[in-house]
Amino acid sequence: MTKTVHIIGAGVSGLSAGVRLARAGHRVHVHEATQHVGGRCRSYFDGATGLTIDNGNHLLLSGNRHALDYARTIGSEAGLVGPAKAEFSFIDLRGSRQWMLRLNDGRMPLWVFDKNSRVPDTTPRDYFALAPLVWASTDRLVGDTIACRGTLYDRLVQPLLLAALNIDPPKGSAGLAGAIVRETLLAGGKACRPLVARGGLSSVLVDPAIAYIEGRGGSARTGRELRELVRTGERITALKFVDDEITLAPDDAVVLAVPARAATALVPGLTAPTKFRAIVNVHFRYDPPAHLPPLLGVVGGLVEWLFAFPQRLSVTVSDGERLIDTPREELARAIWADVCKAAGIEANLPPWQIVRERRATFEATPEQHALRPGATTSWTNLFLAGDWTDTGLPATIEGSVRSGDRAADHVLRM
Ligand SMILES: Cc1cc2nc3c(=O)[nH]c(=O)nc-3n(C[C@H](O)[C@H](O)[C@H](O)COP(=O)(O)OP(=O)(O)OC[C@H]3O[C@@H](n4cnc5c(N)ncnc54)[C@H](O)[C@@H]3O)c2cc1C
Numbered sequence: 001m002t003k004t005v006h007i008i009g010a011g012v013s014g015l016s017a018g019v020r021l022a023r024a025g026h027r028v029h030v031h032e033a034t035q036h037v038g039g040r041c042r043s044y045f046d047g048a049t050g051l052t053i054d055n056g057n058h059l060l061l062s063g064n065r066h067a068l069d070y071a072r073t074i075g076s077e078a079g080l081v082g083p084a085k086a087e088f089s090f091i092d093l094r095g096s097r098q099w100m101l102r103l104n105d106g107r108m109p110l111w112v113f114d115k116n117s118r119v120p121d122t123t124p125r126d127y128f129a130l131a132p133l134v135w136a137s138t139d140r141l142v143g144d145t146i147a148c149r150g151t152l153y154d155r156l157v158q159p160l161l162l163a164a165l166n167i168d169p170p171k172g173s174a175g176l177a178g179a180i181v182r183e184t185l186l187a188g189g190k191a192c193r194p195l196v197a198r199g200g201l202s203s204v205l206v207d208p209a210i211a212y213i214e215g216r217g218g219s220a221r222t223g224r225e226l227r228e229l230v231r232t233g234e235r236i237t238a239l240k241f242v243d244d245e246i247t248l249a250p251d252d253a254v255v256l257a258v259p260a261r262a263a264t265a266l267v268p269g270l271t272a273p274t275k276f277r278a279i280v281n282v283h284f285r286y287d288p289p290a291h292l293p294p295l296l297g298v299v300g301g302l303v304e305w306l307f308a309f310p311q312r313l314s315v316t317v318s319d320g321e322r323l324i325d326t327p328r329e330e331l332a333r334a335i336w337a338d339v340c341k342a343a344g345i346e347a348n349l350p351p352w353q354i355v356r357e358r359r360a361t362f363e364a365t366p367e368q369h370a371l372r373p374g375a376t377t378s379w380t381n382l383f384l385a386g387d388w389t390d391t392g393l394p395a396t397i398e399g400s401v402r403s404g405d406r407a408a409d410h411v412l413r414m
Contacts, residue, residue: 011039063191143170
């Protein structure tokens, strides 16, 4: 029987739930509070640079199974592009040392034994010292589980975990860090090819999902903020929006895929993460030099990752609280100085834009992780999705899609 499912929130979590349900033949209606779809993963035209930019540079890996399945379903998998092998270029700005990390395809980490593939000035023994992280429990800190110092830490572990957890790694959850290590370094090079939505996040991960849902008889509307979930007994019986109310039929279901703060305001008694961390992205209108790889890991500066897009160089700084109050022009100049060093260019500051997402991710600490709920609620037709629900991963696209898939599976079993 065809169900009608209302998805609240048009971020990747909500859209992936909607796509899975539409694929199973159900009628999906997406309601988004703001005027744009995509949530924290979207593109828009930026007047300062004269380019369409993403709110933030998003990196996926070829082992992000749920995210890739989602892209395949909506027909945009080819829009996620990356090298044929799991190769990562790095530069250390202190001394301008450069290297390439090359993971072999198989699960056996042979690259650790090859000095041309592993991080320079490290030995295989350094990598084995990371073993306690692999199955660490979520209530432990990274800093209490492995030694957060030394060359391997500075050149690989710190950049990897900072990007994944969005918090200074020693303060992060060892369990979440372990999940990342298991799904990346330990899964072998085949699972670690870096992928980016080169044509923009919206055109690869958002707009095709909306088209997919609409093409199967569903709808997606913006400017529809849910104000109340009307509860009668064990069910949600109506949805109150700013301007109207929808009464639900007995088989209708709701997937609430809004950020943690919005969810706790709508669902009585819900516990969810309460602390968040920022990510700062700076976009420069500048044609990338031919020698620059699409993705460059930068150590020893303000810049952490440098992305080369057509007509644009773009920088990510994770755990960016410290940069939130820096005057914009000062920040753009400081970052551009790092970009010039890293990319080997000499140029005046080109047109730029800074995007500071204050609540980019929940704080991936043991304390905040413990607050993450599962997908089910006290109401039989209400399910939760979101990168902040308990996906076993930090706040990522892969985690978001997993949460959406899981919520959809609950609806399908209803
Ligand atoms: C700058 C930045 C960089 C990132 N980099 C990466 C990366 O490299 N790799 C990676 O995997 N992940 C990255 N992430 C994380 C990733 O973007 C998120 O995990 C993901 O987008 C979260 O999706 P979501 O659907 O769970 O939440 P959201 O995207 O927040 O979507 C929730 C939606 O609900 C809407 N909403 C809220 N309240 C209501 C209401 N009452 N009624 C209706 N709608 C409502 C919101 O407007 C929003 O559109 C990054 C995030 C940021 C911000």
